[in-house]
Amino acid sequence: MHIDLILQNILNPPVLMFFLGIFAALVKSDLEIPQSLSKLFSLYLLIAIGLHGGYELANSGISIYIIKVLTMASLMAVVVPIYAFFILKIRLDTYNAVAIAASYGSISAVTFITAASFLSSIGLGYSGYMVAAMTLMESPAIIIGLLLLSLFARRADSGIRWGEVFRESFFNSSVILLVGTLLIGTLTGEKGWKSIEPLFGGLFKGMLTFFLLDMGLIAGKRLGDIKKVGAFLLGFGIALPVLNAILGIFLARIANFNMSDAFLFSILCASASYIAVPAAMRMSVPEANPSLYLTLSLAVTFPFNIAIGIPLYYSLASLLWN
Amino acid sequence: MHIDLILQNILNPPVLMFFLGIFAALVKSDLEIPQSLSKLFSLYLLIAIGLHGGYELANSGISIYIIKVLTMASLMAVVVPIYAFFILKIRLDTYNAVAIAASYGSISAVTFITAASFLSSIGLGYSGYMVAAMTLMESPAIIIGLLLLSLFARRADSGIRWGEVFRESFFNSSVILLVGTLLIGTLTGEKGWKSIEPLFGGLFKGMLTFFLLDMGLIAGKRLGDIKKVGAFLLGFGIALPVLNAILGIFLARIANFNMSDAFLFSILCASASYIAVPAAMRMSVPEANPSLYLTLSLAVTFPFNIAIGIPLYYSLASLLWN
Amino acid sequence: MHIDLILQNILNPPVLMFFLGIFAALVKSDLEIPQSLSKLFSLYLLIAIGLHGGYELANSGISIYIIKVLTMASLMAVVVPIYAFFILKIRLDTYNAVAIAASYGSISAVTFITAASFLSSIGLGYSGYMVAAMTLMESPAIIIGLLLLSLFARRADSGIRWGEVFRESFFNSSVILLVGTLLIGTLTGEKGWKSIEPLFGGLFKGMLTFFLLDMGLIAGKRLGDIKKVGAFLLGFGIALPVLNAILGIFLARIANFNMSDAFLFSILCASASYIAVPAAMRMSVPEANPSLYLTLSLAVTFPFNIAIGIPLYYSLASLLWN
């Protein structure tokens, strides 16, 4: 990995703003972003990538290649939480192992978006179907996690309301928004996109910059909890993403993805959920400790991926593709 | 009405996002838009059409034609609530009849804005004075409604604080914003508009898209209340808008409006208020049931106008103008 | 001062929106902007001027001239609160004198931004280092104020937690945002700025327009408190800004600033803080009455500077520079 790839990644307004947010949290500044603004930015980013991805899907159409990409995505969404669970079981009880494994089996949309913006800053684009791949990878880990729980936990009653679990997994806000806007983007095509492009295209990187400031504040406030997670989990929070990314890149190589797609796929494999999956775990696995699974994905893996993961996985991919 | 006019209306990002919102509400997704963001979008849209309308007024100046348009608008704002009241009295008590009639006598700015964006998507513009017409039609229905109440209700004390009613009618937030920004747009003209156009012009359709997602969520949550309103009111909530629109188009034909103006005028006549008028009714007619008047304008008439009313009234106007 | 300079300042969307907000507050309209939106606008404006200023600093580099500007800024940030304190002591107790003096020793970023937008509306730009100057002038007045307090107040225990005071002064949200974004803007240079310019550049004046509506509402609600401040303070709230501005302009003339810089410098000297300093005073000088120091800077000096100060100081500068 060239040092200037790291610099190229870090010397971007969004990534630097992330560090500014962490810094402000660490010095206990009164800088605070109200939660409704976090919501504004995250809704905006999801809608924007959905509509844009849909518009590009309308241009490219569906091909064998795309189906291959989506299949690989589904595969990793099922496999990752399983092997993550068994690694975690070495040191953790079943409940916490399930909750953490499910988080890492799912994805972080903001990490994906930051990677996409890194691509665009080095002059590369991304394809609409990668957004579809991301959407596919959001929820399976929840189901896998709860299946593992039923197998390994000795709960009096399983306590899992499967109906609700499925509804919350597949109709959770990010899945609905992504699927919905992908569809809308596809249906309204060029003309639709042009009419809303000033908001959802032009402002994209600026909004990401604003949002990463917020994410920095949020992650920064949780840095103090890192000592609670212990060395094993800390190592896990960094090693597993790298492992997942490598696996993703190899699969992508075998399946003959193009390099941009391979890179984004590795990001999806490497990133961990800190919204949808933790919310589902809170409901179905109350025995697990949120300050483990939330801190790990939010305060360890997320910053690692944003700062180091992105250029690292990109150079790994470069090695195999050039 | 050509089927592709309906499609042209529906296959627009804003309208599709409205349906996405309804869908998310129906499947009880956790998708939620904080109320301060609703406020952001609605303030933005009002300010944007006000400033833009004012800027166009500065270009066009005041003419006999414009005065004719504004006169017609005032006329309908007075007449609609009166005949709506007598229709409603057939089945409802005075209180509920007043509250519903007043809602339908007023307007829905978002319906107007969606219609304007439909016009622009088929290559037509709208004139600044139509925003003035909309502003004129916002409040008279409140006064008319309360006058009808004084005449027909046998309340011990009328309980109406007229001073407050007038203040709240003419200084309510949308009236103040629209009048204020129309004035500001007129006063600052070309130079003023250019300096703020990137925000209030360029992003317009995108923001409408965002806001209609929110409106879909809000309307969708109230769809469940529709069964409470009963068949008579349900029919009313669809038939009256169509009736109002037809009347509006005929008046516009007689008064020799151009076709775009006639169409937008019909939309103003057909749309019903779900913000300003319900708020006024809550204060002055507490006997009326909000889950009737609010549900009707928000969950019946609003979606009907957005999805079907817009292309329907447009093709009616086309018939008379071509 | 030419009358059309005043008009040129007032006939701008932002300034007119400010008056619309005041009007809405005075007629007790229900127009309300949720506080999280105020936060959105103020964060946006700070980030935008920081990033833009940093980008321009990256272009211009650091020169003797810039160091001169920053020195003058620091000087005034120390001197103004001291002489303001002694003027105020004529009629007020030490606590209130300290709190008010500290407010006027600091700056109002929105006043600066409105002045910068006035400059751009008459075809002039502003330099990045002026944002740095503003940042430098934000906090010293807090320290000076509390030093004056230790000297003049006879408190049993001084009650000042100096450690906290320094932290809150130099890590308060606006200082952190301005310093941080100045740095980020400088580090990411042309390429960084271009990628976020649609949000942080293009929308700037529109966002300022939106925000000044909000400021008008806030200031308008406090206009009623003006009678409580009394004639002496009312005079102070107008005379001191003018005095500070004149002093600023003379210093700028002596130090050979260019005219735009001199004008902006005078605005910094003339403006008073209504966020950071009052918050600090609330903590460290609870004996002082917020409805004096807050009302004065927010409901007297801020509107005065926005409406009259800007063209006045500009024409004063023109006299000396032409």
Added chain:
Amino acid sequence: MELARMKKVEVVIDNTHLRLVLEILESSGVSGYTIIRDVIGKGDRGTVLADEPSESFKNSYIFTICDEERAKSITSRIAPVIRRFGGACFLSDVEWLMH
């Protein structure tokens, strides 16, 4: 530290009529009150949702600590407001930290 026996009067009312309640509090001379805006709930007049299109339909929750006499007088004056426009009002005993 001195604790005084006082009453806490709590009121839930929609934002539209909040003003009426505050007028009653102000005129009865209580030393202060606290307001939590935009609370939601359910009562005789149906459910108040989190995203009412008009804010005037949301509820506010107000409480004031005052002596028993004032509490009774406030309650009796709030009664007709609640009877007409809906809402809820209730009293309880508290010990107030004098300062």
Added chain:
Amino acid sequence: MELARMKKVEVVIDNTHLRLVLEILESSGVSGYTIIRDVIGKGDRGTVLADEPSESFKNSYIFTICDEERAKSITSRIAPVIRRFGGACFLSDVEWLMH
């Protein structure tokens, strides 16, 4: 003006499980309840921050005024929810303004 002796039942629970509490309230036939969303706090399960990434981790604060019998029944049905998922529940005496 008539005041009735009633109980106030107060519950703090995370947003995820708010639904369970509301189901209990609804089915026990209380006349109404009030909800304050997005409150924060600290308890056995750690601190709830103002900016949790997922709203389902924030707390809601609910209270209902009802008769003693209902209050006891509600409390006993809320007990297992709180034991399993965390939260807080407590009762007190109030005088309710009948309307």
Added chain:
Amino acid sequence: MELARMKKVEVVIDNTHLRLVLEILESSGVSGYTIIRDVIGKGDRGTVLADEPSESFKNSYIFTICDEERAKSITSRIAPVIRRFGGACFLSDVEWLMH
């Protein structure tokens, strides 16, 4: 289901000094507390508006359920804070659902 007699301590204080109150609660060993941010109100120090330019002027409302002894100790330590910076503090009786 077991109910314990406890005290509810309620405090209203501006956001600036919230930290002082929380320090007192933390150090007195209560099992938890709940915070409602950004409440508004009126008291001896004037009216707190909904749109204070600085958030540090808004109030927070905090309550904790604890035993009587802790309640007394907390109240006596909060007294000087409120005397100096304003706010309100009061106690009442509750029955706490043990879990």
